Amino acid sequence: MNQTATLIPLVAVDPQMIEQVLDRAFGPDRHARTAYRIREGMDWLEALSFAALDEDEMLVGTIQCYPIALFDREGRGVPLVMVGPVAVLPERQGEGFGIGLMAAMLDAEANLAKSGKPPLAQVLIGDVEYYGRWGFSAASTGGWRCPGPYEQHRLLARGPALSAMPAEGMLGPWQG
Numbered sequence: 001m002n003q004t005a006t007l008i009p010l011v012a013v014d015p016q017m018i019e020q021v022l023d024r025a026f027g028p029d030r031h032a033r034t035a036y037r038i039r040e041g042m043d044w045l046e047a048l049s050f051a052a053l054d055e056d057e058m059l060v061g062t063i064q065c066y067p068i069a070l071f072d073r074e075g076r077g078v079p080l081v082m083v084g085p086v087a088v089l090p091e092r093q094g095e096g097f098g099i100g101l102m103a104a105m106l107d108a109e110a111n112l113a114k115s116g117k118p119p120l121a122q123v124l125i126g127d128v129e130y131y132g133r134w135g136f137s138a139a140s141t142g143g144w145r146c147p148g149p150y151e152q153h154r155l156l157a158r159g160p161a162l163s164a165m166p167a168e169g170m171l172g173p174w175q176g
Contacts, residue, residue, distance in 0.1 A: 005097060007104045010049035010062055017059050018051075025087035034148030035125050038171045039066040039082050047112060048081065050104045052088070052097040061088035063101035067174040068123070070144060072166040079174055080157075080165075081109075083124040102134060121159035123171065131156055143168035 010018065022030060030036070048065035063086045069077030083105065088097045113119040125146070128137060136156035144155060147170065157165075 005055070005060075005100060006053040006057070007050050007100060008053065009046065010044070010051045010064065011046045013051045013059060013062070018062055021059055021062055021089060022085060022087050024089050026085065030085075034146045034150045035082070035084060037147040038173070039068055040173050042066045042068065042173045045081065048105050048108050050101055050108075052101055054092070060092045061086075061097040061101055063087075063105050065105060065122075068171055069174045070123075070165055070169040070171055072169045077172075077175055078165055078169075079120055080171075081120045081122045082171075083122050084126065086124075086126075098130075102131075106134060119159055119161060121157055121161040121165055123155070123157045125150055125154050126156060127154065128156055134158060140165065145170045147172060 026033070044064040044066055048063075050063050051059055052061035054060045064084065066082040068080050068082045070080055071077045083102075086098050086101055088095075088101075109119060109122075122136075123141070123144075124131060124136065126136070135158040137158070138153050138156055140162045141155040141157050142152065143166075145168075146155065
């Protein structure tokens with residue numbers, strides 16, 4: 001990552017600035033995406049959400065994580081963390097900000113686990129070529145469904161808690 005970049009808790013950033021970065025990275029129609037349906041009505045997890053500032057302390061990227069669940073056929077939910085959106089301004093992509101944001105989130109998740117909080121499996125919709133470096137894959141998600149259009153091979157998950165997840169189910173907001 002850019003050596004002069006700074007990562008800060010996302011809660012320290014003006015929400016309007018976050019929305020501007022998200023609009024620039026994903027377009028103003030981003031709210032119609034399936035990922036928004038999965039986490040509908042949920043607030044992002046402050047402990048796992050960060051912002052990247054460049055050398056001029058300008059906001060160039062964000063990562064948000066949300067509490068969601070995989071609901072089995074009986075409607076029982078198993079909690080998960082949805083990673084994303086991971087957003088970097090288009091003109092700053094390829095400079096390592098996304099990698100730094102992912103590293104910060106994974107470090108924070110590891111620290112939570114050290115404090116006695118059991119780690120949850122993490123899921124995202126993205127490219128395995130990028131997210132595979134952190135152990136995300138589609139190996140466990142073949143029977144999972146999303147409330148909207150998506151490409152099954154882009155539904156990726158990671159984490160030791162995957163072994164306890166149902167083989168089939170629907171992703172949605174955590175109701176617990």
